[in-house]
Amino acid sequence: MFVIPANTLTEATAAIEDVSSRIEDVFAQVGHELGRGHLIFKELNQGLATLSEELSGAEIEGAATALQEISARLSELAEALPAESALLATIGTSTAEASSLLKPLFKHIGMITIIARSARIEAASLDGDREGFLAFTQEAYDLGKAVQGSIEGCARDQQRLSEAVVTAAGRQKEFESRYRNQLVAESAELGQAYGGLRDQRRSSSQLAVLASTSTKKIAEAVGSAIISLQAGDSTRQRLEHVSHGLGLASEASPSLVPEPDTSDDGARAICQLQAALLRDAQREFGGDIGQIVRALTAILHDAGSVVGHGRTLFGSADGGSSSFLARIKQTLAHASTLIATCESAGRSVDEALGIVEDTLAKFRQAIAGLAEATVDITLIGMNAGLKASHLGSRGSAFVVIANELKATADQVSVGAGRLRPVLDGIERSANELKELRVQGNATQLANLEPQILQALREIETGNERLGKLMSRLVDEGAEFEGLMNSAQGLMSSLGEGSAALPAVAARLETASAGAQRPQPEAQDQAMLDDLFARYTMERERDVHREFLQSLGLASIAAARRVEAVEAADDGIELF
Numbered sequence: 001m002f003v004i005p006a007n008t009l010t011e012a013t014a015a016i017e018d019v020s021s022r023i024e025d026v027f028a029q030v031g032h033e034l035g036r037g038h039l040i041f042k043e044l045n046q047g048l049a050t051l052s053e054e055l056s057g058a059e060i061e062g063a064a065t066a067l068q069e070i071s072a073r074l075s076e077l078a079e080a081l082p083a084e085s086a087l088l089a090t091i092g093t094s095t096a097e098a099s100s101l102l103k104p105l106f107k108h109i110g111m112i113t114i115i116a117r118s119a120r121i122e123a124a125s126l127d128g129d130r131e132g133f134l135a136f137t138q139e140a141y142d143l144g145k146a147v148q149g150s151i152e153g154c155a156r157d158q159q160r161l162s163e164a165v166v167t168a169a170g171r172q173k174e175f176e177s178r179y180r181n182q183l184v185a186e187s188a189e190l191g192q193a194y195g196g197l198r199d200q201r202r203s204s205s206q207l208a209v210l211a212s213t214s215t216k217k218i219a220e221a222v223g224s225a226i227i228s229l230q231a232g233d234s235t236r237q238r239l240e241h242v243s244h245g246l247g248l249a250s251e252a253s254p255s256l257v258p259e260p261d262t263s264d265d266g267a268r269a270i271c272q273l274q275a276a277l278l279r280d281a282q283r284e285f286g287g288d289i290g291q292i293v294r295a296l297t298a299i300l301h302d303a304g305s306v307v308g309h310g311r312t313l314f315g316s317a318d319g320g321s322s323s324f325l326a327r328i329k330q331t332l333a334h335a336s337t338l339i340a341t342c343e344s345a346g347r348s349v350d351e352a353l354g355i356v357e358d359t360l361a362k363f364r365q366a367i368a369g370l371a372e373a374t375v376d377i378t379l380i381g382m383n384a385g386l387k388a389s390h391l392g393s394r395g396s397a398f399v400v401i402a403n404e405l406k407a408t409a410d411q412v413s414v415g416a417g418r419l420r421p422v423l424d425g426i427e428r429s430a431n432e433l434k435e436l437r438v439q440g441n442a443t444q445l446a447n448l449e450p451q452i453l454q455a456l457r458e459i460e461t462g463n464e465r466l467g468k469l470m471s472r473l474v475d476e477g478a479e480f481e482g483l484m485n486s487a488q489g490l491m492s493s494l495g496e497g498s499a500a501l502p503a504v505a506a507r508l509e510t511a512s513a514g515a516q517r518p519q520p521e522a523q524d525q526a527m528l529d530d531l532f533a534r535y536t537m538e539r540e541r542d543v544h545r546e547f548l549q550s551l552g553l554a555s556i557a558a559a560r561r562v563e564a565v566e567a568a569d570d571g572i573e574l575f
Helices: 006-055 058-124 130-249 264-314 324-389 392-439 442-460 463-498 501-511 522-534 538-550 556-567
Strands: none
Touching: 006 130, 006 264, 006 463, 006 501, 058 130, 058 324, 058 392, 130 264, 130 324, 130 522, 264 463, 264 501, 264 522, 264 538, 324 392, 522 538
């Protein structure tokens, strides 16, 4: 007589019922957490969509364009500084050359007045037409004095011009040495800010797509996990059926309606059948748990990716709460200070340009007057000399003086001709410098600042709202992550607990083993048929049939069940 130890059946039943009860609790809790997590992520996705819309608006595009423009202007200003310094140096050199050319003009014009006075003295000694000769010499003298006054005015203007150019060149050189590198650096930083704004705008538009895709994937993963959770109830039922079978294999307990006793071979057969059912149930359940854990892992990965993207989009890469708009405002403040410095430093250059224009106008006017005066003086000298020559030896001295007057006037004309191209060169350099000043005008740069500030103000009106939104997203993301981690932990723990079931099956097999395979009696086979009738999953029936076949038996209930299924054509599939 072969008797299965009662404690083996009791311990096996207790282990099975423990797993069965945990399945119900765990699957109910995980189902709740999945449902809550799904709702949270839907809210999370709506928040991210709002964030994307806020950060991809036209205001950011306008600010980015303005930043790009001011960056280009600062770069142009930095590039123009060496050219401006070179032009100022050229103007300074040309001004010094003009000064050197003015000195001989002073000498020659002074000589004209001296010669005119000598001619007047000589004219007074002439007998014939004395008054006419005196008028000639007086006119020459007056012209010489007028030209002399004009040239003296040019000399004063030239001195003022030289001082202004020297001052402007010195300030320009100092500014270039101190601030050119800063201009280049600020231009580069503003360029990076522009690129950052463009990237933020592009990323914000991509965020909506990413969130939508991730939401779809998460919804699919949640749906898959929920379907897999249905396996929990199936496994729980299968474990209940195994516990019931083990109860039949144990010794009969007192009852008002005693059931037929089970033979020893029948008890062995039932134990081995329950061991087979237990192994199969645990194998399928382990696969279901693995699928649920994988789904939860995928959900966590996608949700973390979306929240992390939104966190980076709003603030720094480490998820700080500081908005990138604040960093752009700081960059703009540095650029604004530098622009003001440029504007201040450029005033001396603009003042020098103003003096150049004024001086050149006076110079050209003086040279034009000088040209007319020298022509008149030359004609006066020629006429006076010609008239004096008719007087013979008495007018020879006056002829010599008149020729000297003409020769000196010619030298003045040559000197004025040398001065003219120098003035033309100063004018060309001044025009080039003026053009550079217009392109890099600090006032124009400063005019861009209100445009950028306005754009940033428009964005910043929603910045506080974005901060609150991001905080909510982070909090909800943390709650979502906590729920998924909890669900994942529960499922992993349950999987570890159910992994002990094969060992329970092994003990049952060992306890019910014998020298020969069991030979169930008639009442035992009826009991096996009753067990078959309890099954609710087709997989249980398959395992039952395979076990009976291994004993060389066929179940009447099993055969009837197959016939009923084959006869039925209602389209309903069993589990």
